[in-house]
Amino acid sequence: MTALPETTERKLGLVIDLDTCVGCHACVIACKGWNTENYGAPLADADAYGADPVGAFLNRVHSFEVEPDSGPAQLFHMPKSCLHCEDAPCVTVCPTGASFKRVEDGIVLVNESDCIGCGLCAWACPYGAREMDPVEKVMKKCTLCVDRIYNENLPEEDREPACVRTCPAGARHFGDLGDPDSAVSQLVEARGGVDLMPEQGTKPVNKYLPPRPRDADIDVLAPYLEPVDAQPKGFLGWLDRALERI
Amino acid sequence: MHPAVSIILFTTLSGMGFGLLAFLGVGIPRVEGWVAAVFFAIGFALAGGGLLFSSLHLGHPERALKAFTQWRTSWLSREAWASVATLGVVGVFAAALVVFGVRIAPLGWLGAAGCIATVYVTSMIYASLRSVPRWHHWSTSALFLAYSASGGALLAGQRWPAVAVLVVTGVGQFLAWRAGDARYAACGSTVGSATGLGHLGRVRLFEPPHTGDSYLTREMVFVVARKHARKLRSIALLLAVVLPVGLLLLPAFHHLGAAVAVLSHLAGVLCVRWLFFAEAEHVVGLYYGRRPA
Ligand code: SF4
Numbered sequence: 001m002t003a004l005p006e007t008t009e010r011k012l013g014l015v016i017d018l019d020t021c022v023g024c025h026a027c028v029i030a031c032k033g034w035n036t037e038n039y040g041a042p043l044a045d046a047d048a049y050g051a052d053p054v055g056a057f058l059n060r061v062h063s064f065e066v067e068p069d070s071g072p073a074q075l076f077h078m079p080k081s082c083l084h085c086e087d088a089p090c091v092t093v094c095p096t097g098a099s100f101k102r103v104e105d106g107i108v109l110v111n112e113s114d115c116i117g118c119g120l121c122a123w124a125c126p127y128g129a130r131e132m133d134p135v136e137k138v139m140k141k142c143t144l145c146v147d148r149i150y151n152e153n154l155p156e157e158d159r160e161p162a163c164v165r166t167c168p169a170g171a172r173h174f175g176d177l178g179d180p181d182s183a184v185s186q187l188v189e190a191r192g193g194v195d196l197m198p199e200q201g202t203k204p205v206n207k208y209l210p211p212r213p214r215d216a217d218i219d220v221l222a223p224y225l226e227p228v229d230a231q232p233k234g235f236l237g238w239l240d241r242a243l244e245r246i
Numbered sequence: 247m248h249p250a251v252s253i254i255l256f257t258t259l260s261g262m263g264f265g266l267l268a269f270l271g272v273g274i275p276r277v278e279g280w281v282a283a284v285f286f287a288i289g290f291a292l293a294g295g296g297l298l299f300s301s302l303h304l305g306h307p308e309r310a311l312k313a314f315t316q317w318r319t320s321w322l323s324r325e326a327w328a329s330v331a332t333l334g335v336v337g338v339f340a341a342a343l344v345v346f347g348v349r350i351a352p353l354g355w356l357g358a359a360g361c362i363a364t365v366y367v368t369s370m371i372y373a374s375l376r377s378v379p380r381w382h383h384w385s386t387s388a389l390f391l392a393y394s395a396s397g398g399a400l401l402a403g404q405r406w407p408a409v410a411v412l413v414v415t416g417v418g419q420f421l422a423w424r425a426g427d428a429r430y431a432a433c434g435s436t437v438g439s440a441t442g443l444g445h446l447g448r449v450r451l452f453e454p455p456h457t458g459d460s461y462l463t464r465e466m467v468f469v470v471a472r473k474h475a476r477k478l479r480s481i482a483l484l485l486a487v488v489l490p491v492g493l494l495l496l497p498a499f500h501h502l503g504a505a506v507a508v509l510s511h512l513a514g515v516l517c518v519r520w521l522f523f524a525e526a527e528h529v530v531g532l533y534y535g536r537r538p539a
């Protein structure tokens with residue numbers, strides 16, 4: 001059913017720390033691996049060793065450079081996957097009911113056996129979170145690893161999305177953003193987490209933590225790093241003066 | 247957006263077809279017998295043929311019937327209902343008229359209303375997408391209806407109504423292009439809002455997530471050279487509006503002129519639709535280094 005639920009019991013989602021992500025793309029690979037081997041059609045690649053390879057991914061890492069008014073530019077890595085929006089436009093446009101948002105946890109899913117591959121949901125998503133599988137011709141998107149997080153066959157510590165589990169930098173967090181006391185909600189609160197493109201009216205559940213204003217302050221160790229040889233003496237001093245005269 | 251041939255043909259042909267069927271539904275021209283059969287056949291071929299082209303766009307056309315289930319929220323599902331219902335109503339009207347020689351006028355009016363509704367619903371598939379600012383406006387629907395009326399009037403051989411609708415359509419298209427050019431900038435989405443980093447300074451894509459193409463870049467990050475778009479706009483208006491109007495205004499107006507006018511209009515609308523898709527920027531382009539123009 002492509003009508004969106006009024007509210008969902010929980011709002012499971014990700015919190016992604018732009019301050020911490022090192023841009024290693026491990027989450028991209030972990031996601032592709034898990035979602036190729038488990039629930040749904042495998043994430044296919046077409047012409048993988050040819051001149052024009054193309055493949056379906058549910059998570060991709062973009063890198064952005066930010067140039068402040070003064071000071072050096074900074075580089076940020078931004079992993080992007082479905083944000084499991086509360087007002088998900090991708091769900092309401094779907095003509096078949098293949099796309100839906102779950103009442104119990106807010107996860108947005110595609111029922112692949114109902115999908116006609118019209119692609120309209122991918123057009124409706126402002127974030128580019130949906131990709132048509134090049135082989136199966138059905139819409140693929142992040143499932144929040146719905147087949148891991150409730151999977152009692154997995155050890156407790158593995159019951160989180162593959163991207164979160166694999167991130168070596170600890171830049172990805174998973175939890176219930178509908179519960180103000182959850183660890184993820186607290187993190188968003190403490191770090192001023194933001195929505196991507198709030199003006200698109202999608203009310204995304206996933207949040208992004210902006211970088212801390214670290215480089216604006218001078219390092220506390222800076223005084224100890226002052227050059228000690230401002231006025232060289234002895235041999236260096238003679239060399240300095242001699243070179244000056246030439 | 248990627249200008250897929252299947253959707254360009256679908257919107258163009260079905261728009262013209264439903265336009266013609268609407269005219270026939272209200273009895274303009276008041277045809278009967280064989281002449282009516284030929285007119286209706288052209289209308290059904292265009293409207294139905296267009297719908298068939300649209301199914302070529304699907305990854306799983308064999309499941310197309312499922313598209314009838316979500317009419318409560320989805321304009322695409324409504325489009326499936328509207329087109330099938332309308333073709334059904336007009337089909338009954340046409341059969342009664344051609345086979346039995348009975349004109350069930352109320353059914354004709356209902357069919358005509360259905361034709362207009364179908365074109366409107368088709369336009370809303372695009373106009374409802376906030377992620378494509380250029381489309382997200384009432385003028386998208388207005389123009390779909392205007393082109394449908396122009397094509398219908400031309401096919402129905404209605405000289406003066408066709409001239410009037412064509413002129414209105416041409417002026418409307420010109421204004422819509424100008425307004426559409428400014429709409430992306432006005433929608434508020436920038437690379438700063440897309441990354442949440444805008445408050446820190448100027449944001450620039452440093453490295454895309456993949457070196458090759460992806461479904462996203464092929465489907466939604468289509469780029470058309472600006473100067474080519476300008477030229478194509480002129481060509482499109484010339485073929486769709488100026489030439490047909492010129493032919494219709496010729497004092498010695500005959501069937502050959504009308505046929506050329508129809509073909510020129512068809513070619514022009516195909517150009518217009520190509521531009522409709524090719525020029526439509528999707529906000530996901532912000533993640534791939536494309537900025538609002
Ligand atoms: S991020 Fe895109 S695909 Fe995911 S729920 Fe939001 S609109 Fe839908």
Ligand code: SF4
Nearest residue numbers: 094115116118119121
């Ligand atoms: S591609 Fe599939 S999931 Fe997406 S709108 Fe079409 S039918 Fe629904």
